[in-house]
Amino acid sequence: MDSPATPGSPEPSTTSPTTVTSPRSRRQRRQEGSDESTDSKIDSKTPLRQGFPGPLLRLPLFNGIVAENTSESIDWPRCLNTIHSVLRKYLVHDYSVSLVNRIPPERLPPVFDVVSPNQNLTCLIITQRDVDTNSWYLALKELEELYNVGSIGGFTIELIDPEMFQPEWPQPVGEDEAVIAFWPEIRTETMIALDKFDWYTLSLVRWGRRLNALENPITILIGAPAVIDETRDSVTNTIRKTLDRFFLDDIEIAVIPATHPFSPLDQPTDLILPTSAFQSSIAMGSCFGPRDVDTSATMGGTIRLHDSDGNHQDAMMSVFHCFRTIVGNEIESQGLRPTPNSQFQTMIPSDPDRQNKLQNLEEDIKRYSGKIEGLQQNLDWTGDSRYQKQIDAITNIMKTCQEEKDTIEQFDSTAGSLWACSGFQTEHLYEWSLSLATNRTSPNTLPPLGHSELSGPMDRELYLPIDDEVKSYLSQNPKTGSIVWKKGRTTGITVGKMNNVRTNIVLKDNQNRKHVFTGWEITPTKANVPFVQPGDSGAWVVDLEGNWCGVVFAQLASGSGVMYDAKSVVKDVERMTGCKVELP
Incomplete structure (x- = not known):
């Protein structure tokens, strides 16, 4: 059972989410250890990581x-x-025991693989925690007694569940949870407490490392700029008082340092666009962006609008915030009514993605050219015909790269121009843009969903065959827990679940005016696979029957996406454009 620790292997980080322990956890520990002496040094504030003498060092x-x-x-x-004798007596699951030197990142020696003085000598016990028993507490209690009488000593004892190596992730809250009835009032008072932030996101989810959602606590999850401990503690204490009034001491609070929820992709990326991105047909989920702006978003799909005279117009839908820096204050505050041939051109693929593709091809060509030069020297020295075969093969590959580069350089990425958009209107807080495609078609053809994209056992009849199209949108709110998917510019096809509680996103503009955006949260179905990331905003969310459910307009630090439901977006588009909306 002994297993030596691997030098240099870090433990899971908990510095990203800052979780405030709830009274429920404290009460549970009192119940588990009602006979615990007041001088016990057991640190049990984290269910999946406990030990003594406490407090344990903070991860990672x-x-x-x-x-x-x-x-x-x-x-x-x-x-x-x-x-071993104590662990065999109490632990239900297999375990490993190691004697390690626990080193915080700031105290790492310059050369890590050398032996450093023992800083935090620890007996590290890795085993799964049995939630149905007090086995961890009983084992630690007996070990502490042996420690106190000197039978063991000279090191810290730390029990850790392997799930601590998994990231925390959000899962939907059920419709029948007690907190749902009180959430509107709790949300209002929480937003007052959070008013000191320039922006923040507010969600109610099950948050934790367990695969079974019901084993993770319901949590008020807040995404905000990095804050000092005093500010965070002040906010969480205020929220806790609100929860106590409703006797909801089982609800936990977590504050996650986050990037801005409306951040379009504005940094270099390793994504290499497929050649199919440069073609006459614009696919759902295509990379999209304004001309001469270093941002990338996603083109969701195409809607057809009919005016009062019976004329129709097909327009590509994405988000507004990728245009925000170029449209000016008037359009930002009032939106843009239908304007053919506006000055704001749209690029598919976006300018930065197109340049990234060309740069990658140029680097490939240089690398192949260098290989050919080296092989040619070997051929000249030896006369071995095998070098000639390698030269011919690499030359063909380099020729293909050059042809692709020439094609992209000649390809006109201008897809059209901005036709109408929501802006950030105080009275109608929706977030969308419509662009006219002038030289390319944009059908709502769904990509095929393979088995690898869907987590867990799924009915094969629910899969969408290739070439099916989005033909309708949901006229009601999406169902809680329903499985949906999207194809975005950054993460491609990902699958998520609808949460029962809407998420609030609050930000202040340059005039310190507050804007509150409310949308449906879609949680990831896998711990390590975010549903959206920057660059995915604008993607259409589709259910397994091929219905358009909504459009992603923001990403959360938890990996969730936030969408406006299709019904509300259509209503706002019709208000802004004066046209009737249908799908092509």
């Missing part, structure tokens, strides 16, 4: 090499036998 930590002669100085073989 690195496992360093134990200094020489440590085993003899603490009589480790005898201590290990004692620890």
